[in-house]
Amino acid sequence: MNTSPIAFLKGHGTENDFVIVPDPDNALDLPASAVARLCDRRAGIGGDGLLHVVRSAAHPEAKAMAGEAEWFMDYRNGDGSIAEMCGNGVRVFAGYLERAGLVEEGDLAVATRGGIKKVHIAKGGEITVSMGRALLPEAGVTVSVDGRSWPARNVNMGNPHAVAFVADLEHAGELRSVPPFSPAEVYPDGVNIEFVVDRGPAHVAMRVHERGAGETRSCGTGACAVAVAAARRDGVDPAVTGTPATYTVDLPGGTLVITEYPDGEIEMTGPAVIVAEGVIDPSLLTV
Numbered sequence: 001m002n003t004s005p006i007a008f009l010k011g012h013g014t015e016n017d018f019v020i021v022p023d024p025d026n027a028l029d030l031p032a033s034a035v036a037r038l039c040d041r042r043a044g045i046g047g048d049g050l051l052h053v054v055r056s057a058a059h060p061e062a063k064a065m066a067g068e069a070e071w072f073m074d075y076r077n078g079d080g081s082i083a084e085m086c087g088n089g090v091r092v093f094a095g096y097l098e099r100a101g102l103v104e105e106g107d108l109a110v111a112t113r114g115g116i117k118k119v120h121i122a123k124g125g126e127i128t129v130s131m132g133r134a135l136l137p138e139a140g141v142t143v144s145v146d147g148r149s150w151p152a153r154n155v156n157m158g159n160p161h162a163v164a165f166v167a168d169l170e171h172a173g174e175l176r177s178v179p180p181f182s183p184a185e186v187y188p189d190g191v192n193i194e195f196v197v198d199r200g201p202a203h204v205a206m207r208v209h210e211r212g213a214g215e216t217r218s219c220g221t222g223a224c225a226v227a228v229a230a231a232r233r234d235g236v237d238p239a240v241t242g243t244p245a246t247y248t249v250d251l252p253g254g255t256l257v258i259t260e261y262p263d264g265e266i267e268m269t270g271p272a273v274i275v276a277e278g279v280i281d282p283s284l285l286t287v
C-alpha cells in the first residue's frame with residue numbers, strides 16, 4: 001500500500017491531458033482502479049490518461065529496452081486500461097523529463113509498449129517524435145454513431161484506429177457520452193475512432209473517440225493514422241513517389257504536423273505543456 005505523499009504533475013499536448021506520476025524505481029502500486037480515480041475529473045486530478053514515469057530497467061515490460069532507452073512510458077488510459085502507445089503522451093513525457101533535469105534538449109529515446117520511440121526536444125519549443133510505421137490492414141470497417149454509419153480505414157499505429165471521412169464533424173454527435181460502435185471481430189481489444197473532414201490540400205480536421213477515454217481534444221497516434229489514411233485516399237504514397245508527404249491535422253485542442261517518409265517512418269511534431277505540480281492524497285491510491 002502507498003502511504004507516503006506521492007508527487008504528480010499535470011500536463012497536456014494539444015489539450016490531450018495527462019496526470020504524470022514520476023516513479024523512477026517502479027515502487028508504486030498503480031492498479032487500474034487507482035489510475036481511474038486519479039484521472040477522474042470530479043473526484044480526482046483529471047486527465048485523459050496517466051503517464052507513469054519509470055526507469056526501463058525497473059519495469060518488467062521495459063527491461064529489455066533499458067540498454068537503448070533509459071525511461072519507460074507506462075501509459076494508462078483514463079479508465080485504467082493499458083494502451084500500447086500514446087503520441088501526445090510521449091511528447092509530454094519527454095517534456096517532463098527535460099523540465100525535471102533528467103534529460104537535456106536534443107535527442108532521446110523513450111521506451112513504450114509500442115517499442116522505442118526517438119524524440120527530439122527543440123530548444124524552447126516543440127517536440128518531434130518518430131512514431132514508427134503505420135500498418136494498413138485491408139479489412140474494411142464500418143463505424144456508426146447516433147444512427148449514422150461510415151466506411152472507415154483500419155490503421156494500426158502500434159495501437160488500433162478506424163479513420164472515417166465524414167461530411168461534417170458535427171455528424172459524429174456527442175462522442176463523450178455516446179461511445180461510437182466499432183466491430184469487435186476486427187478490433188477485439190477496442191479501437192480509437194477518428195472522424196475527418198478536409199480543410200484544404202494536405203490539410204484535414206478531426207475529432208476522436210479514444211478507447212479508454214471517450215472523446216478527447218486530441219490524439220497523436222490518431223492524427224498520424226488520419227494523415228496516412230488521407231494521403232492514401234489522395235493517391236499519395238511516399239514509398240512510391242520517393243518524396244515525404246506532410247499533412248496538417250487540426251484537432252479541437254490544437255494542430256499537429258505529420259510527415260510520412262519514403263521508408264514509411266512517420267514523424268509527428270507538436271507542443272508539450274506542463275501546467276501544475278502537487279502531491280497526491282494517498283487515499284486516492286488505496287484499493
Ligand SMILES: N[C@@H](CCC[C@H](N)C(=O)O)C(=O)O
Nearest residue numbers: 083086087088159219220221
Ligand atoms: N491520446 C493518445 C492515445 C492514447 C491511447 C488510446 N486511447 C488507446 O487506447 O489506444 C495519443 O495521443 O496517441
